Amino acid sequence: MTSIVDLDAEPPRLRGGTCRVCGLVFFPFQTYGCEQCGAYGDALQPSPLKGHGTVRATTVVHRHADPRRPAPFSVVQVDLDEGPMVRGVVAEGVELEVGASAQLVKVADAGDDELLAVRFTAPPKES
Amino acid sequence: MTKLLGDLEPVYVVGAGWHRYQRLSQVGYVDLGLTAVRGALDDAGLAWGDVDESFIGTGHLGMAVGRPMLKHLGALGKPLVHVENASASGSAAFRLGCVHVAAGISDVALVLGVDKPRSIYRAPTGTHGLADDAIVPFTHFSLLSGAYTAASGVTDEDLAQIAVKNHRNGSLNPNAHRQQERTLEEVLGGRRTAGSLTSLQCCPVGEGAAAVIVASAGAIARLGIDPAKAIRVASSATVTETTTSSDQEVTREVIARALHEAQTPPSEVDVFELHDAFTIEEAQYVEASGIAPPGKYVPMLKEGAFDIGGQCAVSTSGGLLAMGHPIGPTGVGQIGEIALQLRGSAGPRQHPGARVGLAHMVGLGAVGYAHVLRKD
Incomplete structure (x- = not known):
């Protein structure tokens, strides 16, 4: 699978994109075509996203068939600061309420599966 | 200038039939589908030979499942098409049947939905989200x-x-x-699935079949269909x-x-x-x-x-x-x-x-x- 997370950055960055024609910021990056205006190819440029945003919805998954994601775990829907909406898994032991800030972090070395290595958590408090 | 269904000739639902929706069983899809079609034809008071065209909505059954089923109604030779639109496959088949009848391409159309559950195959798009699997x-x-x-x-x-x-x-x-x-x-x-949702708040995905017959006003008169059964789309x-x-x-x-x-x-x-x-x-x-x-x-x-x-x-x-x-x-x-x-x-x-x-x-x-x- 194409890498959509830059795990070398700290905190990890999401590999998003920006449309040079209409300005849409999107995730993940692709050059098939802009979902808003249809521009494609070089009109779509890589644009790293900070992985920081606001929680819009959350739920606890009680049952899940995939053993790589043992239930229970929480998922959140996050509006990223740059615009795109993403959904991701919450770090173990963390509670993120609707309206709270969320930050994507690396929590595990998951071998070659970057998606298992990142979770959303509460960002550190600003001093 | 594009048209709406209502701009074309009137089209009516004149018959309906089902095979009960149920958990996956040994009953084959051919039996499921034929039961619904025969029920709909009987309800409309029509014979299979009265049907001009068939639209089959299915999400799980795979390629070209229609003819091996419908051939058991007797020789066909008439248009048949399969329609897949995820959960809306049956609705999409119904719309196509209505449009063809309203446009005068057919006088009587069969719309059949039939399925048996199985794991879903979707070709990879080459892009994915952060936690699609979760x-x-x-x-x-x-x-x-x-x-x-x-x-x-x-x-x-x-x-x-x-x-x-x-x-x-x-x-x-x-x-x-x-x-x-x-x-x-x-x-x-x-049993809780996610959040406050419990199993009885989630629909069962099983097997079954449903069929309706759609017909033009001309077909209703020509074939002697009971007008009291005709419901306008x-x-x-x-x-x-x-x-x-x-x-x-x-x-x-x-x-x-x-x-x-x-x-x-x-x-x-x-x-x-x-x-x-x-x-x-x-x-x-x-x-x-x-x-x-x-x-x-x-x-x-x-x-x-x-x-x-x-x-x-x-x-x-x-x-x-x-x-x-x-x-x-x-x-x-x-x-x-x-x-x-x-x-x-x-x-x-x-x-x-x-x-x-x-x-x-x-x-x-x-x-x-x-x-x-x-x-x-």
Whole structure:
């Protein structure tokens, strides 16, 4: 699978994109075509996203068939600061309420599966 | 200049039949489909030879399953096409059948939905989200449930009442997958899937079949079809989602189009079959339709407004929650249920005085369908 997370950055960055024609910021990056205006190819440029945003919805998954994601775990829907909406898994032991800030972090070395290595958590408090 | 269904010749639903929706069994899809088709032909008083064209909605069965089934009705030789549009496969097949008859390409069309559950194959797109594997449908709808309850002040118990109502309706439907009434305690006490959703608030995906026959006014006269059985298809609408729209917004748009085309305000809808794969969907879609104002679905539900005999009977069949959601049959079965209701032939689940019906499906959130049926 194409890498959509830059795990070398700290905190990890999401590999998003920006449309040079209409300005849409999107995730993940692709050059098939802009979902808003249809521009494609070089009109779509890589644009790293900070992985920081606001929680819009959350739920606890009680049952899940995939053993790589043992239930229970929480998922959140996050509006990223740059615009795109993403959904991701919450770090173990963390509670993120609707309206709270969320930050994507690396929590595990998951071998070659970057998606298992990142979770959303509460960002550190600003001093 | 593009046209609407209503700009073409009138088209009518003249027959409906089912094979009961049920858990995966040893019954083959050929048996499931033939049972529904023969039921619909008998209901319409037609022979197989009267059918000009067939549209088969299926999500799970794979390539070209129609002829090995329909050949057992006798020699065919007439047009046959398979339609896949996720959960809306049956609705899409119905729309195509209506358009072909209304345009005069066919006089009589069979629309059949048939399916048996299996694991779904979808070719990779080459892009993926951050946690697609962690967010199965019940998790998606649990996220929506949490957002709805947080914004509206309704409780998890309020939403669970939707499952109580629809199981009560399903208990009156011999073709429903779930035919057992359930108390609020049973719904809430079931196995939790995600958030407050329990198993009885998630639709069963089993096997089954549903068929309807659509016909032109000319065919009704020529073939001697009982006019009392003919239910007019007043409109047909379909949309797809945009970059930012949700299932609810797709629903709002497609139902608004269908009601407008049928020149029908939401207040005139007597029976409403909708895509209640999960309880939260009924609340959101009834509000999106305009039948309940925003935020008023739950208070109206508690007053009985959506019961059989209430202001607008929602999911008299049992809905996806109790009637079941075998995919291909689901949208076709909705049309059959509404036809029975508008004829006054729905037996113990008859909504008194039903004259206008609305059917609604969404397919994987991405496509929306709505049809208005009217008893002339």
